Amino acid sequence: MCDLPSDHDNDGSSPSSSLSIGRLAPCVQARIVDVESGEALPPNRAGELWLRGASVMQGYLRNKDATVAALVSDAAGQRWLRTGDLCYVDSRGFLHVVDRLKELIKYKAYQVAPAELEDVLAAHPGIRDAAVAPYLDDEAGEIPVACVVRKPESHHLQAQDVISFVQHKVAPYKMIRKVVFVDAIPRSPSGKILRAHLKSFLRTVAGEAQGQSTAPPTYILRSKI
Known part of the structure; x- marks a missing residue:
């Protein structure tokens, strides 16, 4: 799993790239996974962004199929939201959005x-x-x-x-x-x-x-x- 630092961990330095969207909000966990295998990727490797935390949705209202497609469970039984965004995290913990997977x-x-x-x-x-x-x-x-x-x-x-x-x-x-x-x-x-x-x-x-x-x-x- 690739753990991204939250804003609480920010040392005040600027992101390594102007295209970064910053670090995670507190109490949110992220994982960058290989699009094909679902395996967690290391920093500077692009994959799908998965999120979990108290602020992440529990599902779509009255749309079971969409909920099943968007929320997945890992081997430990933890539920993650598949964002559909192709992203990577740099060596300093800043998140970068590359594109939408469907594109x-x-x-x-x-x-x-x-x-x-x-x-x-x-x-x-x-x-x-x-x-x-x-x-x-x-x-x-x-x-x-x-x-x-x-x-x-x-x-x-x-x-x-x-x-x-x-x-x-x-x-x-x-x-x-x-x-x-x-x-x-x-x-x-x-x-x-x-x-x-x-x-x-x-x-x-x-x-x-x-x-x-x-x-x-x-x-x-x-x-x-």
């Missing part, structure tokens, strides 16, 4: 977090906005595809430029495999990426590619998604 891209035997790739893309000087979504692939199952909005002065930016930029910053299995240039990324009023819209859009792109002997790695779209 993970299943590339071969690996799972790729879109949010991690989006953070990398956001650092590119020629990219104004970007989002990553899965694209069906016969060999890999799914591949990460970047939908990219170029800055006005970066009209020369090409797909391979984006792919190479990401390639040098992530593990090989996390590489962006295709790039689609778009006019806008679909977002909710609060700024959340509408991933269902992206997936639907990419299915349309895949349909347009049918019948071509060699599908181009990039589709230039002039209208908003």
Whole structure:
């Protein structure tokens, strides 16, 4: 089990990363577990965040199926809430949220977090906005595809430029495999990426590619998604 220090243990120093959401509240226990095996993971390894404590819910009102899916018991009989969040705790006990489990891209035997790739893309000087979504692939199952909005002065930016930029910053299995240039990324009023819209859009792109002997790695779209 990976025990996270609570705020009572904070020595006043700052988190090791600006993306940390901090330490646990008092009287809350956490466990980071492997998504496949359910085994507890050590610090700096990403897995699903499980929580337990007096402030954690006991179940969903009049929804037994949802309660059974969300609450699990370990070998000691302790009940944990499966948050559905992919997280890790750093060596100083600060918790970091990587992505939602349901958003993970299943590339071969690996799972790729879109949010991690989006953070990398956001650092590119020629990219104004970007989002990553899965694209069906016969060999890999799914591949990460970047939908990219170029800055006005970066009209020369090409797909391979984006792919190479990401390639040098992530593990090989996390590489962006295709790039689609778009006019806008679909977002909710609060700024959340509408991933269902992206997936639907990419299915349309895949349909347009049918019948071509060699599908181009990039589709230039002039209208908003």
